[in-house]
């Protein structure tokens with residue numbers, strides 16, 4: 328190995344990374360990133376050889392498990408054949424992925440744009456909606472995350488938008504509205520109430536191009552809407568002549584027991600955005616899928632978008648292999664079948680831990696929400712606490728899980744349970760055993 332720059336010689340990998348690269352979504356002080364050296368299936372290992380069970384599939388994205396052989400092989404094969412050609416050309420792999428996607432996306436979506444992240448794909452989707460309708464405004468929902476560039480920051484409903492607003496890094500003309508949250512039905516009790524509110528908004532606004540929603544809200548709570556929400560939302564969009572955009576960056580690719588979450592309600596959006604699981608996160612690909620009506624607009628209208636790495640062959644080849652692997656391993660059906668196992672084992676936590684307020688989810692996408700008091704549903708932390716840099720109790724729970732070799736994302740006052748779709752029941756039991764220990768922290772603070 329070549330000698331390191333002399334100023335770096337006495338530092339560990341973790342120290343070099345922390346000192347000379349940015350740790351995201353945090354102040355830099357105090358960042359001590361784990362040095363990960365290996366990953367395989369549902370596990371990854373740190374440099375000291377400690378093995379972690381990956382219960383959030385990293386960022387809810389490694390759906391096939393780590394280092395899937397077929398995907399690795401597809402990347403190598405493509406690298407040998409053709410790494411890159413400018414996106415104005417046709418490539419075999421671009422045609423192949425398109426053919427595969429047509430077999431899995433909701434019927435009616437038939438033209439694609441291949442970007443390199445969920446953020447960029449959302450950015451593109453909004454540009455498409457604005458160019459097509461000639462209107463600027465977009466409705467998004469509060470408990471949402473749509474990405475970190477200018478428009479996708481502005482769409483984001485959670486506190487991550489707040490940092491970008493004062494310095495103008497979140498482009499405006501986004502209106503925020505409530506989502507459907509069956510556990511916390513304030514300010515609206517039912518799906519009907521929520522839709523009526525959107526109707527009220529749309530009746531009092533002009534120049535609205537689209538509404539963007541995560542069909543099952545991801546990091547912000549794994550919120551599964553009631554069955555009447557999406558059919559009514561689709562009808563409302565048609566009535567007001569606005570586009571429905573489904574952000575399936577996290578909820579796609581078998582996570583909820585269907586290829587895409589919106590398929591649970593037989594609703595087809597005008598535009599669907601996805602990323603993460605499309606390659607099982609083994610290469611950076613984002614996808615925008617649009618229906619014929621949207622596609623037709625650009626027959627004469629300019630598709631005024633593009634970048635050097637769009638349709639990059641090294642991102643498309645792993646997606647083709649990943650789709651084949653989802654099918655070969657039957658993972659979409661498996662995720663649907665595992666839902667009852669997850670529900671039963673995680674709901675049982677409620678009987679043993681007074682701090683568990685709610686357990687909810689779909690497929691292999693679950694939240695365990697922690698509360699100080701089941702009656703008042705007071706959470707252990709909020710967006711405002713996080714923004715004010717207060718210490719978060721949920722971070723203590725996550726640290727206790729890590730101590731027991733379980734890696735999991737904790738968010739304000741809930742845990743996100745979204746492992747690779749190959750997780751076995753026995754591995755879920757290991758996770759539950761670690762949760763039994765970690766939840767003692769919140770139990771001690773909760774009103775029994």
Ligand SMILES: Cc1ncc(COP(=O)(O)O)c(C=O)c1O
Pocket residue numbers: 386444445446447449472473474475541545546574575576577578602603
């Ligand atoms: C629903 C949703 N949309 C968009 C994004 C942004 O995707 P990316 O991080 O690939 O830019 C995320 C990332 O977590 C997401 O969960």
